[in-house]
Structure formats: structure tokens, C-alpha cells
Amino acid sequence: MAKSLLLFLLASTAFAQHEFTVYELLGPETHKFAIIYDVMSSTEGAAFYLNPIRKGSKASDERVIDLATGKELKFEIMNGESLKVYFSAPIPKQGVARFRIYKTYEDAASYSSQGDRIVFDRPLGVRRNVVVLPAGYELIGSSVPSIVSMQPDGRVRISMLNDRDDQLPVKITGRKLP
8 A cells, every 4th residue: 555545544544442342142043243333533633434344244234323413424335344434524633533333243153053052252352342142041151251240121241341452352152041
């Protein structure tokens, strides 16, 4: 990539600084999970944000909301590899952009079922993460320290913190309740 193009991308792209992701596991036969990804960025002058689509994942149902206004933000899928979110205005000096990305991934390598068990096995690079099991499943294993609680609808919620500078290898195992 030409040096001038790289400098332009660095100057105009927001980089995530405060992130939170929820992975809501859907029916195991679908290999799908809904993602809610909260991002805050303060890169002065940034006009857009690039969110990569994981290799091997098929993305659908994308939607982006500006958390300050509640309005939908314009976005486009670039070559099937990333979601490009356009801010309503470039980030001002000492300003921030806070937005939420909704999407659904289908990825049998990351989310599968084995008999009465489900497995969510995926490295997570975001600092704060939550995995919500489908209704009717209990948690029987987690590869990382987690806080386990119940959602108001009775689904199991597993919260974890990535305190590393790289991706945290997460493997969550659930079992269908009798």
C-alpha cells in the first residue's frame, strides 16, 4: 500500500478505544450468534470506522446506531471483509464517537453443537465480553475466569475480561437442560 494512502487511512479512520461485545448464541443448529458491539473512539478528524468481518464468518443483519443521538449511521460492507461505518461528522478535537454495531454471524467453526452440548470456541480481542447461552442451556465449562449470572429471561450470561494485549482464547460449553 502506498505510504500516502496508509497515512490517509490512519488519519481518517477511528480506532476503538473502549469496547464491549455481547455474543448472543442462537439455536445451535443454525451455528449463528447475534453480536452487539459498543465502540467509543476519539481519533480527531476520523470520518469513519472499519470493523473487520472475521474470516470464516458469514455476516448478516447489520445495523449501526449513533449512541449519542439514537439515529442510524450509514455503513457499507467492503469486499465482504469489513463493515465501514460513516460518522455523521468527523470527530472534533477532544470529541468522541460512540456507536453500536448490530450484526449476526454464521460460523460453524466458532459455534457448534455436539449431542446435547453446545460449544462457543472463539478468540476474543475486545476487552469486555459477554456470551449469552440459548434458552434451555446451562453452563458446564469456561476456559477463562468469568462471572456467571442469569438474564431476566432466564438465559445464562457469562461475562469475561480480556486483560491481555492480544486475543483471549475463549471456549464456553453448555448443556441442554432436561
